[in-house]
Amino acid sequence: MPLPPPTQQHGAAPSVWQKLKMGAMMGGGVGLTIGFIFGSYSILRGGVGPRGFLATLSQYMLSSAATFSFFLAIGSVIRNEELMSPTMQAARAQLLPPLVFSKAQGAAWMRARWAQEKKKEAPWIHSQ
The missing domain is CATH 1.20.5 (Single alpha-helices involved in coiled-coils or other helix-helix interfaces)
Structure with missing residues (x-):
């Protein structure tokens, strides 16, 4: 039985696009959860409203998910953007004298x- 082709090399850093997608997915999950919590609290406290329970709750959840995913996607790309590979950073830290x-x-x-x-x-x- 032939082996499947490797999907990613071990030790290779994720690309910028992969970081963006990962941040957006994490933000979406966090946003859906926060939207569910705050939307449920708002519905329990203020009532369902004219649109109904499901429409009101889904609006809270989707708007929160969109906001969180946008900011976490950008933040994950900015925070992890490195000019040197981790191997080069480790070599630099070992070879150069401390500042x-x-x-x-x-x-x-x-x-x-x-x-x-x-x-x-x-x-x-x-x-x-």
Whole structure:
């Protein structure tokens, strides 16, 4: 029996379109649930209204699902958009020195920058 073709390589990051769809599906599920809760509460508290129970509840659920899916789809794409692959990020973190300095190193670096800037500003101050 032949093996089925692989659907996705192991370790491969999802594409932007896959992230968008995943965020929209998650947002839709959350929105339907929240819409059901708030719609049911609104119907119990204020009455069914002229359109009926099912129409009122479905309007709450669909509007909430559309809103949540829109924002979660965009948020999942923005939040997960990386310029480097995870492998490259891990290699970079291991190979480059950390960007954390001690107080003494930071103060010496700031004094050197200030001295450099004072040298640049000095001709302007004394020429006027």
